[in-house]
Amino acid sequence: MENQPQKPRVVIVGGGFGGLEAAKKLGDKPVEVTLIDRTNYHLFQPLLYQVATAALSPADIAAPLRAVLTDFRNIEVMFAEVTAIDVAAKRVSTTDREIPYDYLILATGSRHSYFGNDQWEKLAPGLKSLEDAVEIRRRLLMAFEYAEKIPDEAARRAAMTFAIIGGGPTGVEMAGAIAEIARYTLAKDFKHIDPSQARVILIEGDKRVLSGFPEDLSESALKQLREVGVEVITGVHASNLTEEGLEVKGEFIPCRVKIWAAGNTASAVGKSLGVAVDRAGRVIVNNDLTIPGRPEVQVIGDLAHFEHDTDEPLPGVSPVAMQQGRHAAQNILTMIEGLKPRRFWYRNKGSMATIGRNKAVADLNLAHLSGFPAWLVWLFVHILFLVGFRNRVAVLLQWAWAYVTFNKGARLITRNFQAEMRPPT
C-alpha cells in the first residue's frame, strides 16, 4: 500500500452498467484500476423481473466481474463494501482496508425509496438485487401454494390478488409477467384453485403508466396490460399497507403479495462527499460529470443528478449509466494528458418496456412502436446487450422454450417456508 505505483491509480466503486463500462474503457490503458463491488457479479438489471417471475435463473443474468474483466491485467476486482470516502485525502475506506486514489468514479446506484414509510419494505419488497428477485419469486409461488390449501374463500382470494405499486417500466413488466404466469404457466397445475382467476392490480400515482414515455405509448401500454388481464389504477397512491392488503382510494383491497416499484433513492455514499445532492440523494454533478471543486471525482449512473438541456435530470436507466461510464473513463485519460474533462452529452436512442408475450412499447424517437414489433426490438436489444456469450445463449434458449410451451423453468421455492405457510391472520 505504501509504495505508490508509477501509473495513476483509478478507483471505481460499483460494478453495474456505469462502473463496468468505465472499467472496460480503462482496460490496458496506462492506469492502475481497482473496481470495488459488494457483490462478485455484474447484474443485468433490466431482466431482473424475469428472475422474480421464474422465467430465468439468477446465473442467467449475472456475470462474475472477475470473469468479465479477466483479460485486463491493469484491472483489479475487489469484493468489498465501501464504508466512507475521504475526498480531501483521496481515499476510499472499505470493510477490509483503505485504498488511495488519484481518480475516483462513483457508480453505486440506487435502492428503493418508500417515501418515509420504511416499515413497508418488508410488506412490499422492491426489485433491485438477485436476493430481492428470489424473495419475490418465493412469495409469488407461495401465494398459489397457500391458496391451493386454504379452504376459506376470502383468504384464498386475498392470496390470489397481487398488487404492484408503481407503474414505471419495472411495475409494468412485473404486472404483465405475473398475469402471464397465472394465466398460462400455472393454469393447469392445481386441483383446488384456478390460477387464471388471479387478480393482478397495478397502481400508479401519476395520471398514466409509463409516464416517462410519450402519451400514445402510455395508452398503448395500458391497453396491452388490460389485454393480459391486469387491472390498472392510475392517479392514486396506495396507502395503509399491511400484511392483509392495502388501501386505494379509500377502499381496502385484501391482498397477500405486494411488490414495490414506486421510487428510488440514491446510494448513501453520495451524501458523504460534502457536495449538493437532490431530494432523491443524487449527487448534482457538473456538466462534465465531475463534482464541484474535485475534478478527480466523477459520479455517474443512478447516483448522479445530471441536467441536460431541460430541468429534468437524466433518468436512471442503463444507457445513461453506460454512456456516462465511458465518458468518465475518457475524462480520466484526458486529464492525465493535462487537459480538462469534457462536457457529457447523452445520446438518447430511445426507451422500451415489455408487457408480455408479443406485447411491448418502444419509443425510438423517430418511431413509436407497440405490440409485436416493439416486442421484437425489445428482444433483440436485450439479447444484444446481455453480458457474456454464455448468458446470451442460455437466455435465448430458455425464452424460446418458454415461448413455445408457455412453461417457465425456474419455479423454485427455496429457503425456509414455514413462516409463509400460516394464514396472515
Add this chain to the structure above:
Amino acid sequence: MENQPQKPRVVIVGGGFGGLEAAKKLGDKPVEVTLIDRTNYHLFQPLLYQVATAALSPADIAAPLRAVLTDFRNIEVMFAEVTAIDVAAKRVSTTDREIPYDYLILATGSRHSYFGNDQWEKLAPGLKSLEDAVEIRRRLLMAFEYAEKIPDEAARRAAMTFAIIGGGPTGVEMAGAIAEIARYTLAKDFKHIDPSQARVILIEGDKRVLSGFPEDLSESALKQLREVGVEVITGVHASNLTEEGLEVKGEFIPCRVKIWAAGNTASAVGKSLGVAVDRAGRVIVNNDLTIPGRPEVQVIGDLAHFEHDTDEPLPGVSPVAMQQGRHAAQNILTMIEGLKPRRFWYRNKGSMATIGRNKAVADLNLAHLSGFPAWLVWLFVHILFLVGFRNRVAVLLQWAWAYVTFNKGARLITRNFQAEMRPPT
C-alpha cells in the same frame, strides 16, 4: 375430507426419485394420489455437486413437481411438511391438516449424519438440498475472495485449503470439481493469489475411496484424483473440527472450508412407525417393501433398509429408489385386486462416479471402465435421466460451454457475506 372418495386413496410422502416414480406409475390408474413434499420441486441429486461447484444453476437440476405431474388428473401435489404418521388410524399429519390414506408410500430419504458431533454441521455442511449446495458454493468462492485480500500468508494458505470428509461418490465428485475450478476456471481471475495452488484434501475413514466399488476402480479413482491434484488420505478419520481447521492423524490442518460427505441418517419419520429400524434410522422392510403387520404401508429409497441376498442393505442410490418406487406402486395396484404384494428384486445395472473432465469410473458389472470411456457413459446416463426436456438441453449446453472454455457460469456469491469476510480468528 369427510366424504371418502370411491377410489382408494394413496398418499406418497416425498417427491425424490422413489416417490416420483411411484406417483408416475399410479398416474391415470384407479386410485386417488396425494404426493406430499416439503419442497415444490423434484431434485436431481446426482448433479447437486455441480451446483455446489458453480457449474450449474439450481433450476437446472430441479423440476417443479406440479409441472412434472400436471397431466395426471388423479394426482394431487401438496406442498407441506409431514409431522406425524398414525399407522393405526391410517392418517398422515402435516403442518396444515390431516390426510387419511388407504395405502401409504414413505419416501422421505435421508440427511447427513455427523455421528454424534452435531456441532460440526455448521463447520462442515453436507450436500443434500439446493440450500446446502448454494451455501457450499458461497463458501468456496468466498474463500478465494478472502485469500485475495488477506496479507497474512498463513491465513491465506488456510483459506486456500479445502477439506472434503468422506470418500464416497459425493466426496470424490466434490474433491475433483473443486480441484478443477481452482486449476482452470479461476486460475487467471485474481491478482494476489494463484488459485491453482489451492490444496484439496479428501479424507476417507475406510482403506480406500469409493469403498462400495470394486477394488480396481477404487484404485483408478485414486489415481485420477491425484492427477487433478487432490490429496487423498485414507484409513483415518478427521477429528477436532473447528473454524480454523481439522485434525487428521494427530496433525492439525488449517483450512477454512470443510465439506461433509461422510454419512447419512434416515429421515426421522421412519422411527415414528413403531417398527424396527437399523442403526442409521432406516426402516427394516419386508422383502415386498411393506412394513411388518401393515401391508398398506410401504417404505422405499434411502429411508428403507432392504436386505437382498446378502447381509448388506441396498445402497442409498437413485436406481434403488426408482425401482422400489415403481414396485411399491405396482404392489398397491396388485393389493387393490385382492392379491398379495410381491417380493422386490433389485436389478443392479452398475454404478458410477465422476472425478472431472474426461475422468470417471464406472462399474457396469460385466465391464469396469475408467477415464474417458467411463466419463462418456456417466455423461450419457445423467443427461438421459435428468427430468424434463428443458433441463436436459440447458445442462447439455452449459456442459458443452464449460468443456470448451473451462469456464463455469454460476459463480454467484449470494446472501449476506459480511460474516464471512472477517478472518476466522
